Structure formats: C-alpha cells, structure tokens
Amino acid sequence: MVEFNEIHCRCLVGGQVQGVGFRPFVYRLAVEEALAGQVGNTSEGVCIELQGPSAAVERFLRRLHDELPPLARLTRLERTELPVDEALRGTAFRIVQSTGRSGHSVLISPDVGICPDCLREMRDPGDSRYGYAFTNCTNCGPRYTITRAIPYDRATTSMACFPLCPRCAAEYGDPLNRRFHAQPVACPVCGPRLWFVRASDADRGAPPAREAAQPGQALAEAVAVLRQGGILALKGLGGFQLACDARRDEAVASLRQRKNRPHKALAVMLPDLEAARACCALAPEHEALLCSPEKPIVLCPLREDVAGGGGLSPLLAPDTDSLGIMLPYTPLHVALFDALAREAPLPPALVMTSANPRGEPLCLGNREALARLRHEADAFLLHDRDILVRVDDSVTALFPGDRAEGAAPFFHRRARGYVPRPVLLDLADAQSPTVCGAGAQLKATFCLTRGKDAFVSQHIGDLENLPTAHFYEEASAHLERLLEVRPALFVCDLHPDLHSSRWARDRARAEGLPLLPLQHHAAHAAAVLAEHGRLDGALALCLDGTGLGTDGSIWGGELLVMELGAVRWERRGQLSPFALPGGEAAIREPWRLALALRELLGQEGLPASWDEAGRPSVAAWGADALPASARRSARQQAPLLRELLRRGVNCPLTSSCGRLFDAVSAELGICLMTSYEGQAAIRLETLARRQDARPLDAGEDTVEALLRPPLDDGATWQLDAASLFALAQRDAARYGAATAALRFHERLALGLARLAARLAAMTGFRTVALAGGCLQNLLLARLLVRALRAWELHPLLPRELPPGDGGLSLGQAAWGLCAWRSGRLPSAAEA
Incomplete structure (x- = not known):
C-alpha cells in the first residue's frame, strides 16, 4: 500500500x-x-x-x-x-x-584555478600526486579549453587518450570521491607528462619515451633558465605563455625587445597573497578577486617603494602606477613556483605574458610553439595534454562604483575563468532564434544566443592579420558546435570593411539569412542596457576611440537615446568635432591631434615642451614622453599639416573622446607618439591620479559654458572639445601638467554629466548607460558615476563584459533579438 x-x-x-x-x-x-x-x-x-x-x-x-x-x-x-x-x-x-x-x-564550465584540496595534495610529500603538474578534481582544472563536444565526458575531451590507471579509475567511479567523473583526472602513472627543450634543440622537440620522462628534471632545467635571466615558453591552460624573472631588469628588457613591446605593461605572477601585498597596495576586494576560482589578472596599485624595496623591475609597467598581477592558477604554475622558491632569497616573481608573436593568436600546440617562438624563448616547458580552444588570461580591475559593489570584477579582457559562462537576457525566451553578433575589429569577440543565454566568446584580438581572422572563424565554428546552434540572423558593425562585418555578410548571403548592420556606439549602448534588462527608454554615454557614424564621420564621444525593446535609437549629444590630420596616422602620433586643436583655436606655433631644447613636462617618462623623432616630425610637418587642415584634405572629422585624451596628453608633453593603443591616455590618467584632488577654480558656470545647444531640430547638443583642450592648456600654464591632467578629467566628467542632465530633462529618461573603451580609465569612470548621481541620474556600467569593444557583440545580438521579436527585419535578399 x-x-x-x-x-x-x-x-x-x-x-x-x-x-x-x-x-x-x-x-x-x-x-x-x-x-x-x-x-x-x-x-x-x-x-x-x-x-x-x-x-x-x-x-x-x-x-x-x-x-x-x-x-x-x-x-x-x-x-x-x-x-x-x-x-x-x-x-x-x-x-x-x-x-x-x-x-x-x-x-x-569555464577553466577553473587550482582548488585548496588539490594544492594541499601537491605539497604533501606523502601523497601520490605530490608535485604533479596536472592535478585536478571536480572543483578545479581545465574545462572549456579541453572540450570537443557535450555531454562533457572524458571521451569528448583531450583527456580521451590517457586511459585511467586503477587508482584514478576507482576515484573516478566513486560517487563520494571529489574526483567522481572529474573528466581531466590524472596522476603521474597515467596522466600527461612534462619535458624540457632548449630553443637550440627545437627541431628535436618530440616527447621522450614515457619511461624516460623525468618531470622533476624538466622543472629543474626550466628553473635554471629563469634564474639565469632567460625567457621560458611554457604550455599553459589555453595556450603558451612567455615567462621571465620579474625582478631582473635585463630579463624584462630582453623580453620586451624580443616581443617588440617597448612600453605596454606586462602581467606578473606571484606565488601567494603575501608576495602580492609586498608589491601592491591591496584592498580586500583586490584580494578576493585574486583568490577567486577564476584567478584573473587583477590591476592593482603599486606600492610606492616597489622600485626600491619591493624588488620588482620598474620596466614592468613604465606608463602606469598599477600592475596586473595574478596568482598561480594551474598545478604547473604551482610546481614551477615551488621549484623556484627553493633556496631563493625573495619570493619568486615571474612575468607571465601571452605567447602570441606579432599580435597573432596564442600558440596552441607543441610543434607550433617550437616553430613560432624559437626566436622569442630560450627554452620550452612542454606537455602532452592537447589544448583544443585558445583562451587568454582575463584582465580585471575593481568595479568603479561604490565600495558596496564588493569584489565585482570590472573587465578589461574577459576570457579564461569566465568564458563560456553566458549572460542571461530577459528579452529572450526558449523559443527565441539564435542570433550572432559579429563584434568589432579591435579586441574582437562574437556572441551567440541560445534561448535566454547569450554566449560571448573569449577575447579574440585585433582582426588586422590573417591568423587572428582565422582564429575568429575557428572559435565561432567551435562554439556553434558546442552549443548545437546555427544562427538565424546576423548583426554586424555599420562599417562594411571590418573583417567581422565581411564575415557576417558572407555567411548571411551563403545561408540565405537576414543581416542587420548596427552603428558601433548603438551596439555599445545596447550591450549595457541588455545586460541590465533595460528595454525601456534610457540614455547612453558612449566614449571610445573610433566608430563609423551614420553620417559617415568618425564618432567616439556620443550621447544616445535608446529604447532597446522598441528597436529605436538616435544621437542627441556629442563632443564637438575636430580633425584627424592624416587619418589613422593621428592615432599613432597624438601630437597631430594637439596641432589640429591648436589650429581650431587659432593658435600659432608649437608648445614649448616640443622644442629641441625643451624638457618633458612629466619627468616620470623621461625621453619617452618627447622622443627626438616626434619633435623633429612635429617641427618639419607642422606647416604642411596646417595647410591640409585649412583645406580639409585627409583630415576627417571626429567626435572621439579617446582622441581628445590623446590630444591633451600630447599638448601637456606627456606622450607625443605611441607604441600601443591607448598609451597617451593611460599616461594622462596616471599623472592625474598622482595629483591630490582640489576643487576647480572654474565652477558650474564654466562647465555650463562648454555646452553648445543644437542649431536646429535635427542637430545635437555638443560639449565643446576645443574649449576643454584650451582649459587644459591654461591649467598647465598656471599649475603644471599634473593638475591640468586631473582638472581635464574632472571637467570632462562634469560636462558629460551636464549634457546628460539636459537630455534627461527633455526626455524624462533618468537611466544613463556608460560604455566604450574610455570607461576603462577608472578615474574617468568614477568621476562620471559621481557627477551623474549628483544630477540624480542612474548610471549603469557593464558588470559581466568589458565596456570597450570586447563587449560590443552582446549589444549586437540583443538588438537582433529585439528586432526579431518586433518583426523589424530585412529579408535575406535585402541583406
């Protein structure tokens, strides 16, 4: 019964x-x-x-x-x-x-950093996995990077070729064991193995016979290379990494020279929190992120005594007072650091940077690495567990809101540890079609939707070379197979010549599917609003480098009105346009932008700090701030560029916030030429952060005077970029470059907030989405949040994706879903 x-x-x-x-x-x-x-x-x-x-x-x-x-x-x-x-x-x-x-x-699951239980086993001399570089369990280890298909079973991973020994098989089959059905489970008897190869012997890089493999010897030889100041290429979790001693100037300088990376910051791996605290001023939120299962790179403020007592090379991050640090996240990293720590006077510190020559994708396989990295690395630490998916390290900072936000990461790059975790979209349901957002050209990602889940890919890189373009296509095909979806709609950038746009257009035509182009900054706005589930009316401040506007000009400092659910948007505010002398050349040489704004203001001559005898106004960067080549170029080319500006020849107009930062940085003598994207703005932010905050001598009336109302009903409100530039000049003359840098940040934030408040009063919309690469300037982000709240506006920042182009594909996909739901789609023939 x-x-x-x-x-x-x-x-x-x-x-x-x-x-x-x-x-x-x-x-x-x-x-x-x-x-x-x-x-x-x-x-x-x-x-x-x-x-x-x-x-x-x-x-x-x-x-x-x-x-x-x-x-x-x-x-x-x-x-x-x-x-x-x-x-x-x-x-x-x-x-x-x-x-x-x-x-x-x-x-x-994304790949997960080593858990405390596995770490204890690795350091227990009595444990069978003592020192084993591939220890894992159900709470940690590789996932996405070794997965071919789902269900996630050993047979569908790169561990399929490693038969379990009796002991591992017993753990794998015991429901009460923490290794029950842990697909990468392995031990020294049956699992992957390490070996060491010198670059001079790269042609003989095949793995030795299992009986001859000596992982302890391989680690010892790798440690010897690092202690001697050499560069080691090691096979990491989602691709190869290059490592060197972060305490030795000559090792860091050699790595920079071989990677052709003279200034851009290098990430450092430290053995534990104690070592991290000795180098950086860590808040509890920094420590929580460093120790999280995702184990990202975390941007942390350097201690003031790092160069002297901290022991790290000052060459690691010459342009900024922050350092990207991470803790060992794989057993291989742990084994390497444990070996380095023996008989070392200081805790080991290693530069740990992506092994991607010439900006190409990460090296994946052993043969590929031995061929592509032989001129960058002195030696290789290899293993025989295949990496199936390239995934770079994630880079995060503290969320720029209130301290109450806790340890929420603010992404600069979203990849290992977080991908392929989806973003939940309230605007979709189980019956919604799969939409592909093709993403941008720089810091590219793509997005695939499946029901309410939006899967944004790992960071792909800049689609400016063929290998990276192939990686983009390879990653999209893999994720489609893994999710078992096929797009029913493609959404791409308005610019038709981007690789991502061409790829989406070609696929849509070949498969007879509709294609929607969406303006770059509208996609930025849609990404933030979709993540927060805001389908009703809102404002959006989109601040970045460049994006093709609907009028054919180059946008980058825009205030939009968007109703995502109704698939409507329009531009209602912007930074006032100024010229890009020489087009893209002005992005690489910010002095051109300063010259253009000086011409716009009717100013003759060049700043005194650009003269041959002039000294950099910021001693921190020395000759790098004002290289002789830049001074000569400015002096020689200034007359010609002024003539081109007056005629409007090869001088496209832009409203870019990023380019305004570059212009001010050059005018203040901080950076005349760049060796990587965003360098001039990073130096400007760094200098501003070093200055003690003091109230502006120009109050609200001055900020109000920077606003320019529309001349007719179809025009936009403008924040006067030339006046912001002129005020920075004035402050530099009165107070010096550091104060001018800080006040430029403050005035820009106040002016943008005032512009948003004007539009909020006109539309009734009080929510303001904040997006674009300029928001990775945490000083600007914090000032903007504060200024908007002072006007009783509600700022929204992205939480699960980067504010820059790495998160843009989500906005494209969300726009496509809303367009599908509303029936506002072009036919396949129109696409």
Missing part, C-alpha cells in the same frame, strides 16, 4: 551542471534524505528522478539550490510529477551513465 506522503517526481536541470561535481552532490543529498531514484546527464540537461516522503523530497529540492558545489550554476529546473513506482520503493539512489548524443541545455 502506498504511503500517503510518498511522492515520485522528475526534475530536469539546466545550467553549469556538468564537470562541476553536480551529480555526486545530488547523489549525496539523495542518500542523506533516504530517497530512491537516479541522476544522469541527458541531451536536455541533468535528469533527477526522486521517490520518497514528500517532506524529504521538498527538503532535497531546497538543499539543491542552497548547497550547490562551488562551480555549479542552475539556470532552469523543470519539475514533473509522476505516479509512485512500486519497483523503486526501498531501492538505493543511483548515478546512471549519460544518455543522448549531446547536451543542448547544459553549460560547459
């Missing part, structure tokens, strides 16, 4: 529930609640069948939500009541094998 309170139900669970210890967690809960039934992976998710007292079933379901394993995430739970099954009564709960060819509703 069936007991009155006995029930039988089936629960279908979707989310990040494979390879994260979810099934053994379910098994343990069911055993503790004395329930019968089973759990297994299916093509629709994880299926849990339960039978037992109703109170125990309900308690199980509450605990399922409240006690999830650290890496598990639930996005869906569908419960179906079933008749009580007499055959189940009194039986033990079971874990059954996966069924179905794939896992359409299941999310693959």
